[in-house]
Amino acid sequence: MALPQFIGHRGYSARAPENTLSALHAAADAGIAWVELDVQCLGDGTPVIWHDTHVRRCSDGKGRLKELTLAEARQLDVGRWFDPRFEGERMATLKEALDVIAERGLGLNLEFKLDHRDEPSPLIDAVLPILNGGLPRERLLLSSFSNDVLDEIRQRDKKAPLGILFSEEIPRDWLWDAERLEPESIHVDWRYMNEARAREIIEGGMALVCYTVNDPDRFNDWWDIGVTSVISDDPLRFDRFTRALEN
Template identity: 50%
Template sequence: MLHPDISLPRLIAHRGLSSRAPENTLVAVRAAHNAGCSWVELDVQLLGDGTPVIWHDAGIRRCSDARGRLADLDLPAARRLDVGGWFSDAFRGERIATLDEMLTLIDELGMGLNLELKVNRGRNAEALVKASLPATLEALPPERLIVSSFNDQALSQARRLAPASRLALGVLFEGVGRGWQKRCAGLEAYSIHADWRRLNRRGAEAVKGDGYALLCYTPNDPTAFTHQWQWGVDAAISDVPDRFIDHLS
């Protein structure tokens, strides 16, 4: 199967450099770039008015100065949120990033993007893909993009919009258990993204033996993760990628 010619880095910054800046923000992506990261992982979902924004939770309480559901906000209301002050005073006044703004920044920085289609409970997977994928495909070349999700409806819709030669799809798993091969083959997947705490050698070797790229989320202890590199893991999606530098050899 022909996939984009992606040169995966060993380390991908999770939600931007989320250990040093508020997650999923423009400033977190700039921080990742300044720290030497060439790829970031980010989440996209829709506001109530259908605008794609970079955000992880169904609610806004954890990462802003307000409460409520993201689905209840339109763009003007979302723009009023302070999404940096919860992290530290240094980031007070940071605003939620639209997908378009984030794509512009990533392209300007020449970075790669693992974009997770975040389908929270009660949200429409097909609407998310239709609103976010065309702009993403237009903004970034195939070799600098992986679109991933836990949600098979979102992944199937993404595949209908773009062939495997144009779009690398990543299938998210907690544990790589029974049925993973059928699921990935049906989606013409490029990569498997597994919870590093639930990955074992047998699963990793099966994934690599079938020719998939293997990414792990979210290891933050390079010593504890050392043996997983030996299993053939291609990339670690980490909050603290800088901690891993001295351990990659």
């Protein structure tokens, strides 16, 4: 899989409310080729593009996401918190987001969000049928912090393009997970990155994806070890990105 050097975090979350259709259009308008989005299910089983387990941070409502039906979620304004210009923005379903991504020619890194108390099957059952045929495989990457999610996806689809997400430091046994799951990429929090482990990933033939990178100057030295991609709230802050657009 040929991942781009820059991936927009939750769409283009520096310019539009995160994980919304507006953020997808903003990314495409800015020339960002790929976006990262989060998917989880409402209480009625509808997969939606949303990061938190609750709705209070990014909407005008309160409560847990899994306690809402789609009809109730549609009542929420998920744009005004970011800027009054986005007043009236509604929570996007996975299907709606995929339609925009396909229409705008974007690639998608879809992160499966799973509460540690939940079983992975209901989320996977809801998401995979919608993904089938929605995007070509070279423009789709499925990632998660949950090995339970990744294991089950791999069991169902031997060729699914997977990305393993690690929080904080890359664990010593990362290769055990990689050999079992055969991922396209390893995703790491760049603030905790260990150079020796990072080189192991690259030398192992996997893409090294760093999140969430918003300080080009501090990150600059990491490019030299062979980082494949960075996930950023604002790729336009990087000279490398703007030069690529100009060329």
